[in-house]
Structures are given as structure tokens and as C-alpha cells.
Amino acid sequence: MMDTGFKNAQLDDSWAFDTLTRKETTYASHGYHKYPAKFIPQLVKRLLDKYSSEGDFILDPFGGCGTTLVESKINSRNSICIDVNEAALLIASAKKTAINSELLNIKNINLQKRLSENRDHKNYYKSANKRLKYWFTKAQYNRLMRLYKEIQKEDNQEIRTFYRCCFSNILKNCSIWYSKSIKPMRDPDKKLVDPKVIFTAHLNYMTKQNSEYYNLLTKSGALEVKSYVKKADARATGIPNKSMDLIITSPPYAISYEYADIHQLSLLWFGFTDDIKSVRKNYIGSSYREKVNAAKINSPVAIDMINALNSCDPHLSNQISHYIIDLESSFKEMFRVLRRGKRACIIIGDTKYKGIDIKNKEIAIELLKNIGFDIETVIRRKISSKTFTPYRDSIGRFSQKSNGKMEGIYQYEYIIVAIRPELNNRYPLKQFEKIAYDLLNSLKIDRFYGS
Numbered sequence: 001m002m003d004t005g006f007k008n009a010q011l012d013d014s015w016a017f018d019t020l021t022r023k024e025t026t027y028a029s030h031g032y033h034k035y036p037a038k039f040i041p042q043l044v045k046r047l048l049d050k051y052s053s054e055g056d057f058i059l060d061p062f063g064g065c066g067t068t069l070v071e072s073k074i075n076s077r078n079s080i081c082i083d084v085n086e087a088a089l090l091i092a093s094a095k096k097t098a099i100n101s102e103l104l105n106i107k108n109i110n111l112q113k114r115l116s117e118n119r120d121h122k123n124y125y126k127s128a129n130k131r132l133k134y135w136f137t138k139a140q141y142n143r144l145m146r147l148y149k150e151i152q153k154e155d156n157q158e159i160r161t162f163y164r165c166c167f168s169n170i171l172k173n174c175s176i177w178y179s180k181s182i183k184p185m186r187d188p189d190k191k192l193v194d195p196k197v198i199f200t201a202h203l204n205y206m207t208k209q210n211s212e213y214y215n216l217l218t219k220s221g222a223l224e225v226k227s228y229v230k231k232a233d234a235r236a237t238g239i240p241n242k243s244m245d246l247i248i249t250s251p252p253y254a255i256s257y258e259y260a261d262i263h264q265l266s267l268l269w270f271g272f273t274d275d276i277k278s279v280r281k282n283y284i285g286s287s288y289r290e291k292v293n294a295a296k297i298n299s300p301v302a303i304d305m306i307n308a309l310n311s312c313d314p315h316l317s318n319q320i321s322h323y324i325i326d327l328e329s330s331f332k333e334m335f336r337v338l339r340r341g342k343r344a345c346i347i348i349g350d351t352k353y354k355g356i357d358i359k360n361k362e363i364a365i366e367l368l369k370n371i372g373f374d375i376e377t378v379i380r381r382k383i384s385s386k387t388f389t390p391y392r393d394s395i396g397r398f399s400q401k402s403n404g405k406m407e408g409i410y411q412y413e414y415i416i417v418a419i420r421p422e423l424n425n426r427y428p429l430k431q432f433e434k435i436a437y438d439l440l441n442s443l444k445i446d447r448f449y450g451s
């Protein structure tokens, strides 16, 4: 297809996946844990079918809770999930691992027995992290800690990770975090339920789903397919040059989620950090960033937008400038790790803020082309309002419903399919590059990436 700039990418209803039921989108291990803006597994599968083959290596550098990892495994592709968020990596680790169902049932019975016999009455609350004290009542914290201590006694690492993922998923429910809000907000009147009850219910669900996943992988012979979870920055993944066959990823959105804040209960509970403020700056799209020089931006579309934003909201303008610079660094990294002739499928959405269009898609295309990617196609897809909060009010807050004055945000998103070009006449080869390429090929370097 001709590269036309894709300003008006055609809407393609076949990519909306809006007729799928919740059961279908949470099949196998996909529903183990809530995660904001996670992929629809069927979208990932369609991209895998179209752009990769069995045995290929697939990368998701903004891997989140591991949807790409799980779909890759089910479809017999090796994969790597990168994220800076350790709570995400814990979830992805649990989701990628199918556990022998009989063993898991025995372990679950043992755990339930230990929990019912537990006579621990220690007060753990007094030495709790200050921020956790803000979210949990004393009684609830102590109950959770007793449960957690029993989980930690599990000696099988895969099963312990499975339990930790289950525990992570119930933390919000057990705290005074306002249930209907994805963002941190307290509800002092929240009715609290015994963590053991919520944990057991979710464990039963996960155990059933594990069994479906285990049977699926056993039948297709994909149990041994490699999938790795790695804590790293999408801008510097540590993955070898030209080693990946396909990238499927969705970068965080600017002015949307503060991932560190959203996952603070798990990050603090598991000791991944003891101070949420100190980790925010590692996250692309975070609003907690120092001043940046917008002149570094390599996109005229972005510069126009930033100038417009600067006159109405300088803080936001700085935040978006950071976002674009970081996005470009992550695209450069994608280019570096992709094999020639292979693709990056980048899922990104435009948005609006205080009347100004945030043209993420157009900017991403411009940045990708500057780096050397060819744009093969851009698919426009409708996002279900079940997966995203669709409106923003006049001061920028999210809302599920519109009062007529609100801005529609994230109604559509784009799948940008970018190719790292083959060595060809368009980019005349320097002699040393050709030699290095031939040498690598003749060595037949094993592209397997260790964890």
C-alpha cells in the first residue's frame, strides 16, 4: 500500500471486536487481574496471525498485564513482556504460566486448611507503610497480612506467583478505595468484607481459568513455548539488536492514567517501592515531570500543538512535550530490536483536552517515519466504552456519562503498522553495514533471549 500520511485512516468495523462477550475477552488467564487499558486478546491474535509465524519472537515493550504474552503463547510464538511497573509484571508472570490443574487443586486445599487453622493475632498494622495505613483500616490490614503470610509460605514459585496475583487483585476491594473509581479516591463509608472470603472466591475463579488455559496449551503443544517478563524501560530494553520478529504494543496515553498511583496498593504491599512519588517519573505519560526543552521534538505537527497548548496550559504543554520525546525514544528502541522487514503494530489513540486536539496518531506516524520506518497501513477502530472512560469535563476530569457539554475522548484508536525496511536501494548501504549484516546472518545467532 502507498504511504499517504494516513491522516484520514478508514474506520474498519471488523477491528472493533464489540460483539465479544466478557467471557470471551477474559478466556484462559486473561481475566486474572483488572488492568487499565488492556488489550482485547482477539485483537492481538489477529495481528499475530497476520504478521507472524509459529516460533517467532514477539515483543511488547509496554507489556502491562501481559495480554500479548499470553496470546503469543497460546498461538505458539515466543514472547517478551517489558514494563516498568512491577505490579504489571507480577500479573503477567502469573498469567503466562499454566499450572498443572491437579497440583494446583492440592495446593489450594492445603492453603485453605492453613487459613482456617490460622490463630495469628499479631498487630502488623503498627509497622505498616504510612500510605498503606491511609488505605486500610487496622482490622482489615491485619486480616490481609495473615492471609499474605500464609501465601508466602507456598514453596512452589509458580503457585506462589499465582496466589500473589490473586491477592493483588483483591487489595482494592479490601481497602477503602472508592470502588467505582479507577483513580485513587477514598470512601470512608465503604462496607468491608473479610479478605479471606474475597480471596477464596477469586482463587476459585482463577483456578477454573487456569484449568482452561492448561488444557488449551496441552492440546496445542504450546506448554513449553518461551515467554519472558522483564522489568525494563521501553526506551532501553536491553534486548539484542535485530532479534524480534514482531512488536505488538500500546504505549500509555498522555494525560490519562498515572500507572504508579493506580497500582500503589500492590506496589507498596509487595515492597516494590515504599514511596510512590519517587517512581512516578519512570512512567511515560506521567504528569510528574521536570521542565523539558520542547525544541528537542522532531515533529512539526507536535510543535504546533505544543505551542497552542502552551498558551492555555503550560504545565500540560510540558507534559505532552515529555510524552512525545519519550515516545520517540521508545520507537527508536523498537527500530533497533526489530529484524529488517519486520513490523511494529502500535496501538495509539487521539484525544482532546480543553478543546485542543491531541494528535497522537499523526505525531506517532511522523516520528516513526523520521526514524526510518515505512508505514504499511493504519487501521482506525472504535473503542468500546466498556474499556475506556469516554468523556472529559471542562476541567479535564474523566466521566462515564456526558452532560452534553463534555468532550468525547478515546472513541477511536489507531493500529499503526510500521515496517523496519529491508536493506534496499532506497537507503543506500554503507559497506560496513552490509558486512556486519552478512556476518550476523552467517553466524545464525540464536535469537533466544534469556530471562
Ligand SMILES: C[S@@+](CC[C@H](N)C(=O)[O-])C[C@H]1O[C@@H](n2cnc3c(N)ncnc32)[C@H](O)[C@@H]1O
Pocket (backbone or CB within 6 Å): 035, 036, 037, 038, 039, 061, 062, 063, 064, 065, 066, 067, 068, 082, 083, 084, 085, 088, 232, 233, 234, 235, 249, 250, 251, 252, 253, 259, 282, 283, 284, 285
Ligand atoms: C496501555 S498500558 C499497556 C497494556 C497492555 N497492552 C495490556 O494488555 O495489559 C501501557 C503500559 O506502559 C507501561 N509503561 C509506562 N511507562 C513505561 C516505560 N517507560 N517503559 C515501559 N513500560 C512503561 C505502563 O506501566 C503500562 O503498563
